[in-house]
Amino acid sequence: MSFNATPFIERRARLLASMRKAGGGVAIIPTAPEVMRNRDADYPYRHDSYFYYLTGFTEPEAVVVLVAGKESRSILFCRDKNLEREIWDGYRFGPQAAQQQFGFDAAHAIDELDKSMPALLADAPAIYYALGHDDKRDAQLQRWLQGVRALARSGVAAPGAVVDVSVLLDDMRLFKDSFEIDLMKRAGVISAEAHCRAMRIARPGLLEYQLEAELLHEFRRNGSQYPAYGSIVATGANSCVLHYRAGDAELKDGDLVLIDAGCELDSYASDITRTFPANGKFSGPQKELYEIVLAAQNAAVAEIVPGKRFMDGHDAAVRVLAQGMLDTGLLDKNRVGSLQDVIEKGDYRQFYMHRTGHWLGMDVHDVGDYRDPPAADGSKPWRTLQPGMVLTVEPGIYVRPGEGVPEKYWNIGIRIEDDAHVTATGCELLTTGVPSKVDDIEALMRQG
Structure with a gap:
């Protein structure tokens, strides 16, 4: 059955509209991590519901970033193509195919996330993110903010507020x-x-x-x-x-x-x-x-x-x-x-x-x-x-x-x-x- 990206594109547009109405900012929604069951066997993977609601994307190691500014953008960070790993784990879309299939404005390899986020957060009024759900992601966000604050003498401002994005998404999902x-x-x-x-x-x-x-x-x-x-x-x-x-x-x-x-x-x-x-x-x-x-x-x-x-x-x-x-x-x-x-x-x-x-x-x-x-x-x-x-x-x-x-x-x-x-x-x-x-x-x- 062919994939219909339209409902997911519309949901991203609705969330971006809510963010613009509140003054703009950057939303960061990661998918769920893979969890080891025992030794080298993982539990069956199930993506994060918030992430899937906005993307339709089911692969692990992925983050969606929504930028609500003068020009709104939806960006997917996902695993890069890797033919050797695909022999073991199955097909990967990779950024290029994922951008086309799921209707994103841009898509990049997940390895580029740390390098890209400080620039995306620079001068953003607010961050839309669910703090407290993943310590590893929370620490990663702190590092991105430190990278933005380091540019303060260049006239770059860090986001002044953190908004729980799940509050907006909960009402949409209801x-x-x-x-x-x-x-x-x-x-x-x-x-x-x-x-x-x-x-x-x-x-x-x-x-x-x-x-x-x-x-x-x-x-x-x-x-x-x-x-x-x-x-x-x-x-x-x-x-x-x-x-x-x-x-x-x-x-x-x-x-x-x-x-x-x-x-x-x-x-x-x-x-x-x-x-x-x-x-x-x-x-x-x-x-x-x-x-x-x-x-x-x-x-x-x-x-x-x-x-x-x-x-x-x-x-x-x-x-x-x-x-x-x-x-x-x-x-x-x-x-x-x-x-x-x-x-x-x-x-x-x-x-x-x-x-x-x-x-x-x-x-x-x-x-x-x-x-x-x-x-x-x-x-x-x-x-x-x-x-x-x-x-x-x-x-x-x-x-x-x-x-x-x-x-x-x-x-x-x-x-x-x-x-x-x-x-x-x-x-x-x-x-x-x-x-x-x-x-x-x-x-x-x-x-x-």
Whole structure:
């Protein structure tokens, strides 16, 4: 598939416009370093999300520099062509091909970065850079500034301010364009297929890591480069551990299986959770709690419309979950009081202890503030939802054994999660390709 540089060129132009509006300067955004796993074997390389957002360039050892002045420029520093290293490590674009392919005004070898930066920073009003993320890069920036300051008697001024460029980029990344939404839809389709595959194959006697292998197979088979995060495959009591990783526990007749897994496609994540019975049939208590969680998700989805607050969906889900806890006896009405009492005192947190969603994009827990700027009275209200935002919707119930907790619900952990794109009129779920209703799940599992 041919590479489309247009979205990346447009993003660089938007960032440069913001910088010019603030008085100009130079932005420096490096990609992620390669990390050694052990001896001479590296971890699989994954570029920095900010860097990729502006460039589309996936090679290591690269930096993008944006100069916002009388004439704005975008410059890429990357690895030079090296035919000998390409025999070992694969193709390198090199500066000349990278400039043409990715639409930069100029491109140079990464070895020229130290020599070039003092001149680029000379007389710049400000540096746009994320300090504190990489000590090596921070020290390199200090050396460049020292080089500029050494020219002070020649009338050259060093930048007078350092601006956190990630603040500008976070707000840009929070709002997805059509190019990004299309990728996230495709990632959602692949992930949904993987969950369906796991449901069809699941049966008592399998091990958690064997189901994980089926997920990874489906991700890669359909073009995903990586899982978006470490897959959670949890059966029985493990389903009550929120960040459990797939282990070697055996799926047992009568237990539930909770899978939280999503693929990454061309640097964009998906995030789906489904819970289903290992034997293909929900028991009475399992179905009872599952229907509560599904109703909570539906209530949250109804609140994902422009103009609503980020936390409105969470509050709607909590109300349904808390009422369900009272109705089932998970919470004793005589002890905890009314529904409003349960919500105000937070008693529901015994069985539901996380928020109902988070931003989603290039990172599974994506960037962007969750609160709007401070109001006139100093308060910071939750962020208002607007078209282009993407967030997860993931209520759950997790019942650990305990005094006063009905035994029939012990070790039942349930979470249902989908990805929601805020549209002009409401929201579009990107992950509906895997069933979430009890009857549909059981029907799919019978196909296995």
